[in-house]
Amino acid sequence: MTDQTKDFSLTGLFGVKDLDVVITGAGTGIGFYMAKGFAVNGAVTHIVGRRKEKLEEAKAAILELHQDARVQIHAADISSRSEVNALASSLSKVDVLINCAGIVLPDDPCTHLSALPELQKALLSSPPETWSNTFSVNVESVFYLSASLLHLLAAAPNGGRIINVSSIGSIMSDPNTHQPAYQASKAAVNHLTRLLASKFRNCGITVNAISPGYFPSQMQNPDNPKSMLARAKDLVPLKRGGEEEDAAGTAIWLASRAGSYVDGQIISLSGGREWA
Known part of the structure; x- marks a missing residue:
């Protein structure tokens, strides 16, 4: 293709029209924001x-924004391999997979200032189910759904894309948080992203992760004055929490021609929170 025939228009670079985009955890929060962005811009979502x-x-909310949006509903528990198998069997075309579903199960609060007996008691109070359920949803489902849709992603005309949703909790070690299973699971998602990128590189599939900071979601309640999102103006160098367009725009970039040369990367979406 010569420079004269290359398409440098916005629709050429960032267009997602007619792509089939599968988004887990799309009923609320970041997954929902991404779903709105793709659906409004012509993707089969x-x-x-x-x-x-x-x-x-x-x-219904997406159709209010764009009455011609093509949105298909798939009720499935992605922590269940049988339900993932059923989901994969129901799909005939997938260009983009966004693994956004996740859970957080906080443990008893403790910090580096807690007396040793209280610190140890709080840490040991974490039930086994917290760790097994968190890793099942946040990590295993990413692996198994990606593998289950591999043949469809490999058949995508312009190359398949997998976008995993991680968290700044994957690299931050703030002693005031009490979500060790969640943070460890998101660190695992980061490495799994790189692992899958290396595994799928000959299949025409890129694999990247978005690492969000503080966005409105079930995990971040803006009405709670102690939540990280409510304190974002104090915590984040850009002096605000993440907005819907930030999440949707980053995902669209990675899914479009504009992001086709990005592979095996963890994209920080945190307003600079990771380094400040």
């Missing part, structure tokens, strides 16, 4: 989640 009613609410 497959929204996946455990709660059908939340997916129906999300679809």
